[in-house]
Amino acid sequence: MTDKKLTVAIAAGGTAGHVNPALALADALRDRGHEVHFFGETRRLEGTLVPQAGFPFHPIHVTGFDRQRPWTLVPALVRLAKEERRLVREFKNGSIPMPDVAIGFGAYLELPLVRAAAKLGIPVALHEQNSVSGLANKQSAKLASLIAMGQPGAEDVLRSHAGANTRIEFTGNPVRTSVLNGNRAQGRAALGIPEDATMLLVFGGSLGAKHLNERLATLKDELLGVEGLHVVHSTGKGGYEDACAALNLTEDEAKRWRVCDYIDNMGDVLSAADLVLSRAGASSVAEIAALAVPAVLVPYPFATADHQTTNARLLTDAGAAVVFADADIDDDDFKQELMDLLQNPARRAAMHEAARGLAQDKAADRLADLLEGLA
Incomplete structure (x- = not known):
């Protein structure tokens, strides 16, 4: 400095x-x-x-x-x-x-x-x-x-x-302080999710979540069959109505499956999650890594030069995430991996520690140090 x-x-x-x-x-x-x-x-x-x-x-x-x-x-x-x-x-x-x-x-x-x-x-x-x-x-x-x-x-x-x-x-991708300061207890309180529940956070990013939304709808019964599981599902602004129609949640189901079109307080919500299912945009990967949340990544298949698949390697190479091609999420392997992670806290804990080892939360300071050195 x-x-x-x-x-x-x-x-x-x-x-x-x-x-x-x-x-x-x-x-x-x-x-x-x-x-x-x-x-x-x-x-x-x-x-x-x-x-x-x-x-x-x-x-x-x-x-x-x-x-x-x-x-x-x-x-x-x-x-x-x-x-x-x-x-x-x-x-x-x-x-x-x-x-x-x-x-x-x-x-x-x-x-x-x-x-x-x-x-x-x-x-x-x-x-x-x-x-x-x-x-x-x-x-x-x-x-x-x-x-x-x-x-x-x-x-x-x-x-x-x-x-x-x-x-x-x-240096990694700098992550805003508002995300880094995310608070698990605040996030769970805002979402109405008990501390002892397991929370799955699903979001597709700005490049499109249509296929993710459709696949989640087919897994609704099995996911809600996991005792104590709560799902927070951000559909993207363009996919909200279609996702709601496909899920067709009953009043009781909606108590454990919260659907929204966008997440404003991403720091708190991401901190509240036990597992993330997400696309692999650069910012999403950086935020997931910075908060060390275990992840299942499904790269957007039409990204230039398939760069989201390469983005995902930051987490997968460290053992902090698993990745599935978009074309493969309809297969049983995807369902089995997702279900295993949701019901295997020891495996999630190992992924959490692997993500912490990346020190992605220090990216902004690393870049600031380099700029100071230049000037």
């Missing part, structure tokens, strides 16, 4: 998978007394979440391009160059504080900040959340002094795009 108070510029946006790790880093930096400024699109998720978290927010106006429509590349590049020049100008004239270090979290909107910082001689860092690197980080890699990885599987590709002197480090 440095005594010097830094100004750190962060570009992150588009999806929660980019924004939440960036906010987790920002929390850690602010706790150390540093000043953090965010850059992103006002009309996207970061335009809401960042001001809510109390960080200064500077709009960037860029457009992506459609690889199926190559002609969209020209206006995208023109807009990118314009925003890069504007940031250089505003950093120089002081209308935006000159940063000591800048970091991009992978979305295309990082490009103006990263390029402006490099032009001004400001150290540049990148963070790649997934096991398969995105296009923006590949494009920015040669400008970076540091690339931090949320998943170890990204290193070879990032190295092939990085400069000769670029340092590449595995």
